[in-house]
Amino acid sequence: MNKQEFLYQLEEGLIRLNESEKNQFILYYDELIEDYLEDGASEAEAVSKLGKPSRIASKILEEAFEERSFQKKKLSPLMVVLLIIGFPLWGSILLTAILLILSAYIIIWCLPFTTGMFAVLGLGASIFSVCASFFAIQDGVYIAVTQMGISIFVLGLALLSGLATLNLANHFIKASKRFSGKIFGLFEGRGLSL
Structure with missing residues (x-):
């Protein structure tokens, strides 16, 4: 060369x-x-x-x-004064943005939380109902069998809901990571760091 x-x-x-x-x-x-x-x-x-x-x-x-x-950018005294004077405006806007981001996370995680709670409560209710169906024999066999069938049905729904919770949680974890990446990308693109 x-x-x-x-x-x-x-x-x-x-x-x-x-x-x-x-x-x-x-x-x-x-x-x-x-x-x-x-x-x-x-x-x-x-x-x-x-x-x-x-x-x-x-x-x-x-x-x-x-x-x-x-290299650090130093703020000029004028900029510091403007930041202090403008705090009521930009502070409330910043707080609103933080709360909007928090509400987006809450909305994202509502569905897996709901299915998870249904799975836990359904599992507990079905176990209780299976145990209680033995005491329902005193009122009649058909009542005990019906209660046992309903409890097994609720147990199946609880297990399906648990699987749905795991699946949704995996998808929503990925969505949360993407959302967080976009939020942090907004700040990093402007030279700001969180």
Whole structure:
């Protein structure tokens, strides 16, 4: 690989940087290659000493974005005053947004909660009814058999409801993760972190 190919590939790898930063790195590596050439190395040797341009570009990008993420934006005194004065407005809007998000989670989880409660209560009622059907024999065999049949039917519904709860919970966990990801994505896209 010659010098021009190396610099071209490096420039392609640094496409996410702005032009001034990109040109700064291109000039730096151009000078490095020139220094190797002055020391008596061939162009191919000089380029091979530097390494692969894609690897160099990825290191540069990694360092550049780490620096940007660590830079803290300081609030100006005017911004602080405006935030304090505007708190009644933006505070109530923020509280409303938080409550809307909370209500969305409550709505999402109402159905699995309802089916789960039906499963638990149905299981308890059917077990109680099976035990009580033995005492219903005193009133007549047909009453005891009817009560036993109803309790087994309720037990079946409770088991189906339990399976539905597990299935719904799996789907709703995924939905909650997606919803949370979208909510956090709104804040991360603006450089804010929660």
